[in-house]
Amino acid sequence: MKNFAYLFTQLDQTTKTLKKVAALVDYFGKVEDKDRMWAMAILSHRRPKRTVKTSLMRQWAAELANVPLWLFEESYHVVGDLAETIALVLPPPSMEHNKTLTEWIEVVKSLNKKEDEYKKEVVINAWAGMTYNERFVFNKLITGGFRVGVSQKLMMRALSQYEGQEEKSIAHRLMGNWTPDTTTYEELIRSENPLDDISRPYPFYLAYALEGEPEKLGSPNDWQIERKWDGIRGQLIVREGNLFVWSRGEELVTDKFPEYHPLADLLPDGTVIDGEILPFRDGKPLSFNILQTRIGRKNITKKILGAAPVILMAYDLLEHEGKDLRTTPLQERRRLLEKILEENNTDGIIILSEVLEFKNWESAAAERENSRQHLSEGLMVKKQDSEYRSGRKKGDWWKWKIEPLTIDAVMLYAQQGHGRRANLYTDYTFAVWDDENLVPFTKAYSGLTDKEFNKITAWVRKNTKEKFGPVRSVNPELVFEIAFEGINVSSRHKSGVALRFPRMLRWRTDKKAKEANTLEDLKKMLELYG
């Protein structure tokens, strides 16, 4: 644990990727396979199952710190991170533990289903022998949310340096359903054939947003242009008669989409398709909102299936007859994808993403303007001869999204952020006018610079009307232009609308509150685009 806590400190002290990678490589070299494996798991968000409720940890920490629970909670609002707050309030250690990371994880796992009193004893004993950094890391093992500014990409780079293996190969090995409990480091990283895990997906290739004019890309003939659909990016795998569906968040979601299950028989073994999990009915996509109603549900009932049916909009073919196609040019992959879907009737479960042909970029731009009518987010522009790369890479694939919808709104409430935004008011609730009243309709917390957040924080402190825990109501004076991707009817919101991906486009310091938009304006947008 001391090594891991030290690694954490090193990672936290720098914003330079080179130093972070060096710290990781150094750590990988210092520890046993098992610890290395757990560190990799934690940094790729595969923490052990939570065995202690955070409400209990708060109580114990407050008790040890000899402060009332409400004061602990107030402190938490200020700090913005629970694991950190606990580590900060605990009294100094009274002994020294020397367990490894793996041993501590075993301790945490062993608490599953135990009595609260027993858990308390174990956790308090653990804290008593740890330094501040060890406590912080230990708390994070329990609470999760390990954000140490190390992207998975950096971890892979470090691992590839440490192992002397190509980054691409490491990235692929790290995909899938492994945990340190079921897989050893040898098997995962050093075994000859990483494909022996038949569920293992390929790393997703993600596009950057196209900035500036498309003309700089050359002739549209060199590019495959499709619609950009608003669902969940997914990878569908059929191997050895089994079906696996992965979401872009690297979550195995096979059980959540029973619609796809027949594909295990309908598609040939050794087929991997990249596509969009898209709510779809009567030949038309439905709004993302509808899909949202079934994400997160444990049981997918008939009713849900009827209300929010999905198809797979197929974009690309990554594996054909068991062969990895990622280095095959896109046009060839596309040809094979069309062939597979022609030769195998998928019962309408899979729909081929249409390729749009354009004589010039002007006509493409005109079609892009029509995107909202198709419930599409814009266009995808992919180079005909591109490989299927891993992660977000520039150059070959671009997303060319439509401009967002915008509305000017008044800030009503402000709340402090978390993590690096702790102690800054960064999360706001916005309202529009309904006659003389302001009706809240959305929250937003991104889009401004740190400098602006600083200014607004100072303003919020001076213009607070009431405090409700971490939330403050403020004088309705500041106006912001809110951008969003879509608008829908909502019975949950007072305003009657729900926005898709709202964020602050800019702070309209030039506008007075009275000049903000109205609920009527929002409703017009709903009619047009909802």
Place this chain on the structure above:
Amino acid sequence: MKKNNSSDLLQFTSKGIWCKQADIFIDPWKPVKKAMITHGHADHSRWGNDSYLATASAAPVIKYRLGDIKLQTIEFGEKININGVQFSFHPAGHILGSAQIRVEYKGEVWVASGDYKLEDDGFAEPFELVKCNAFITESTFGLPVYDWRPQAEIFDDINTWWRKNSVDKKVTFITGYSLGKAQRILDNLDTSIGKIYTHGAVENVNEVIRAQGVKLPNTIRVTKEIPPKDYLGNLVLAPPSALNSAWMKKFKPISIGIASGWMTLRGARRRKAAERGFVLSDHVDWKDLNRAIKETGAEKVIVTHGYTSTYTKYLKEQGLEAYAAETEFTGESIDADDTTKEEKEKV
């Protein structure tokens, strides 16, 4: 919020803390006739009062910052009487010359403590406990998450960091308020490691403090004429406002550290993108805040600057009569800076 009782010896008014009986104000934020000043930080020492009273060791900086003012000085412990009210200044341990002001009338004692800390930093006159009936306290760091380590440990960390940077031929860049924190840092740097360069705002204060006979290690004011390579291996001391400024760009390769109580919070550290956050504060931490209040014996506590409402609630639960007083200034915050606009422009 404000529960002023017109019979209170000290009252919070729109201009500042007022002693009605003597008609003087303590640290007024709006111009008044007679002001008593606890220390020279901008939120306590404002321009525009007819007359000022401050300790002899705080006076030079106050004069330097406020310019041509009518300022009288008083020694620590010296008693003066105004219309039957006895006033005396006692060390607050916050910065050089900083004082708590004791006010006594008809056997009742109030103390306005300004900003203070209990740890003896070896530079400011050490905090003196003053027994009182009512205690006006700051609460800048009035939450249990703020827990300072002894300064010797922190300076060990700072010097170790400088030493390493020095070996790596980097510029060690550290920020702290130009009045107070900067001199405390200077007083504790290991000058055998290298030379110390200072930002103009810091050096101006240094000059004032040296002129009053206080010893500080040798420092060199950063100027355009100094070739950038001269900074390598050495240390640059600057106010927080210099962070990420154009002025800072000439120092490279650089390692940045911030010395502040706010560096307790990881979020603040990350937001400032500082490599190192050194938790070093001139205010009381949670345990010392509670200790100070307890030891003054005050039955009434008025909380200003900081987590006022939270801390007031806590004190009430502890059985004290406590209330939060609104002041014009909310005190220090993570993003605050004590460098005045004029000083920034001078550089």
